[in-house]
Amino acid sequence: MSDVIDVVLEQWRREGPDLDLSPMEVFGRLARLTRVVESAVDQVFARHGLRQGEFDVLSALRRSGPPYTLIPSELSAVLMMSRAGMTNRLDRLEAAGLVVRSMDPADRRSFRISLTERGLEVIDATLTEHAANLHRLASGLSAEDTATLSRILRGMLEAHA
Known part of the structure; x- marks a missing residue:
């Protein structure tokens, strides 16, 4: 073909x-x-009312486990982005009621970002649909092909890291 x-x-x-x-x-x-x-x-x-970057933030918080809280520098490191870019995403997510900022009791110069109950519901629903969508997109590959392609792409990425 x-x-x-x-x-x-x-x-x-x-x-x-x-x-x-x-x-x-x-x-x-x-x-x-x-x-x-x-x-x-x-x-x-x-x-689900999200953009890619917002999904990334919510995913990072969700993956961190209970209490689904990180400080901005941890989020920036996990998402490999600047703190300035992170601020814009956090502003949008906070305005949507998906995250909340609170002062860090261990360091009054910093604050923590936490998923709200609504944020947890949104990321869980989005992730469920996202996973199903990725399976649909990869449906033309066998399990063996998927593993092989993943190995090849990892090697290519490592060669350029």
Whole structure:
């Protein structure tokens, strides 16, 4: 079965036969797949009133376990983002009633971010639908293919870390 990447590669083989474009085949398909996955994921998040970054914050808090509380520097480190970017996300989540900020009793210069009861409900519902959506998106792969692809992608990421 041929796709648009095959067409592009065939055109380049004709115009630049001396070029090795085999990586283009991989990365072209990865780019197209990324757009498909991002769109499907964004639709799930939108149904729950979230954006990707907000989901990331709520997920980090949920994964931290009870009492679902982290300080901003911990959130920034887990999400690999600046404190300034984190502040905007936290403002939106707090306005939506999904998180609450409180002073850190151990350090009065800092505060804690905690999931509210509503935030816990939203992240649990969103995560349930998100997991089902990812399974649907990966349904064309066998368990063995999934493990192999994951191993390959991990290796590629490690090579560029």
